[in-house]
Amino acid sequence: MKTPTKISIIGAGYVGMSLALVLSRSHYVTILDINQDRVNAINNRESFLKDEKIEIFLQNQSINLQAVSSQNESFRKSELFLICTPTDFDANTQNFNTKDIEQIVKDIFSFSKDALIVIKSTIPIGFIDKLQDRYNTENILYSPEFLREGSALNDNLKPSRIVIGSKSKKAKLFGLLMMQAADIDDVPILYTDPNEAEAIKLFANTYLAMRVAFFNELDSLSMQKDLDVETIINGISADSRIGNYYNNPSFGYGGYCLPKDSKQLLSSFNETNTPQSLIEATVKSNEIRKKFIAEMIVKGRPKKVGIYRLLMKANSDNTRSAAILDIISLISKKGIEIIIYEPSLTNTTWDSFKVEKNLEKFKKQSDLILSNRVDGSLKDVQKKVFTRDIFNIN
Secondary structure, eight states: OSOOEEEEEEOSSSSHHHHHHHHHTSSSEEEEEEEHHHHHHHHOOOSSSSOOHHHHHHHHHOOOOOEEEEHHHHTTSSSEEEEEEOEEEEEEEEEEOOHHHHHHHHHHHHHHOOOOOOOOSOOOOTHHHHHHHHHHHSSSEEOOOOOOOHHHHHHHHHHEEESSSSOOOOHHHHHHHHHHSSSOOOEEEHHHHHHHHHHHHHHHHHHHHHHHHHHHHHHHHHHHOOHHHHHHHHHHHHHHTSSSOOOOOOOOOOSSSHHHHHHHHHHHHHHOOOOOOOHHHHHHHHHHHHHHHHHHHHTOOOSSEEEESSSSSOOOOOOOHHHHHHHHHHHHTTTTEEEEEEOOOOOSSEEEEEOOOHHHHHHHHHSSSESOOOGGGGGGGGGGEOOOSSSSOO
């Protein structure tokens, strides 16, 4: 597929933007997003995402990219559509809410019967089969993304692997397109059945969640027994079978993927009555960790607790499912006054809690400062800081 292809991408988040930039080096890309501010920023070659490479690509690369907020002619005439809209886990149905994806597929097929649609959004196992049956087509594929927030573009340029949930001729062409877009030549590519591709994504993220939960529980016991947690983790991680990654304790895992994907996988086990305990334990462990951290804070009887950043992790602009949000809820119910320092907030309050925009005033007013991930800004008040960030990495 060296001939430029007309591609439309729906959703200008980390997944959509990183794909758009990588593909627009060799193809004509239209990115659709309902947020007009995002659309304007893209067309002005300005980044609204916290990713250094995305900023550089927008400003310095020769790219064939336009953004729109509604379906225009270039969007409708595309040969390939990539759906990159987020899916949230619905606690009532115990499944991902896929209504937006279904509507987008319906809209595309209404004006392009032969379009190839590739879903990059995370979906339940069996979802692609249902869509293919509904439209009697093989032109709907699933290709999961494996991106890290803050390095999404780099992960598309140098992917760990490419997984495509189809073995059709068009799937092979899409695989070739993605390999040509990468900056490395030896990308492992795996063509699977749709259900297997869906499972790969959910199991991969649940494994990472399980690993985070494991080291958090290790940290909890170390706190109780007054053990040197850094020494213990270093001794464990030196084993090459375990490795030195995803081992830095935190208040709990959060973000776009791990919480919802582990819950969705658990739902798949429950729907099929498949015996399990590890998956459910991973989900429960994260809730237990947050309650444990909250109890440790309450025991110290601080009058005013400062929250240093609401973000899920450092170098992020994402607060979705951040563990600190649940900890705020838990300790505030115990009558502890909360004050928040979060530069990205424009209001003077957040969820009824005071927002202090001046960092020095924030540090002075706080009896105790909670920081899921620490940085140099808190160096002068280390004695006030409560964190489980042992290695100063995400």
